[in-house]
Amino acid sequence: MENKEKYQIEVPVKASPQLLYQYISTPAGLASWYADDVRAYEDHYVFVWNGVEENAQLWHKKLDDHIRFHWEEDSEATTFFEIRIRVNALTNEVVLVITDFAPSSEIEDAKRLWELQITDLKAQIGAN
Numbered sequence: 001m002e003n004k005e006k007y008q009i010e011v012p013v014k015a016s017p018q019l020l021y022q023y024i025s026t027p028a029g030l031a032s033w034y035a036d037d038v039r040a041y042e043d044h045y046v047f048v049w050n051g052v053e054e055n056a057q058l059w060h061k062k063l064d065d066h067i068r069f070h071w072e073e074d075s076e077a078t079t080f081f082e083i084r085i086r087v088n089a090l091t092n093e094v095v096l097v098i099t100d101f102a103p104s105s106e107i108e109d110a111k112r113l114w115e116l117q118i119t120d121l122k123a124q125i126g127a128n
Contacts, residue, residue, distance in 0.1 A: 002103035014127040017064045017085045024083045033121035
């Protein structure tokens with residue numbers, strides 16, 4: 001099995017960090033743009049796409065800043081996906097910083113998928 005490599009993408013979003021945080025940290029918010037359905041049981045999250053469930057453990061979250069998950073079926077103990085809200089101190093531009101892991105042969109496809117999902121998020125919050 002091919003080892004996974006860490007990658008990041010940064011996407012500007014015209015929205016407040018507080019609003020974005022609701023969309024990245026709550027099951028209802030995540031279900032509105034990231035997955036078809038999301039259920040949370042304390043630190044255990046179930047993401048559903050096309051009827052297929054994927055389980056993730058919530059590793060860390062910080063109010064109005066970021067959330068980090070680890071896919072339970074991922075055998076690599078150090079991999080995660082993180083959605084971080086960064087605000088430029090000079091321009092006040094808000095950027096979503098996505099950190100994720102994928103096999104090197106799949107990174108470009110994974111980045112495109114994230115970009116499509118963030119386009120859905122922007123449409124949900126009217127930040128196009």
